[in-house]
Amino acid sequence: MTARSPLAELTLDDCVARTLDDVRRVAEHGPVVLVGHSLGGSMVTGVANAEPALLSRTTTPTVGTTTLTAVCTTRPPRSPTP
Numbered sequence: 001m002t003a004r005s006p007l008a009e010l011t012l013d014d015c016v017a018r019t020l021d022d023v024r025r026v027a028e029h030g031p032v033v034l035v036g037h038s039l040g041g042s043m044v045t046g047v048a049n050a051e052p053a054l055l056s057r058t059t060t061p062t063v064g065t066t067t068l069t070a071v072c073t074t075r076p077p078r079s080p081t082p
Helices: 012-027 039-050
Strands: 033-035 057-059
Touching (some): 012 039
Parallel strands (some): 033 057
16 A cells, blocks of 8 residues: 655645744835745735735636746836836
8 A cells, every 4th residue: 555645634724824933024124025836826915814924926827827937026126217
């Protein structure tokens, strides 16, 4: 018999709590934008509901696929206005 994975015990609330801890640390350095799709969208919503003031923006796409390849913890400089 195969042993049950310890990850099987994780809940959405566990993921929200862990992400909230990470957001609190990152928010000390600048605005935070969370992006989530599908179950990740539920996690983003949970974080936003728990402490909305920590987030600069949230996105939960309903159509298409979103791939997050990097996390920027500071606001990029603005381009000069022409």
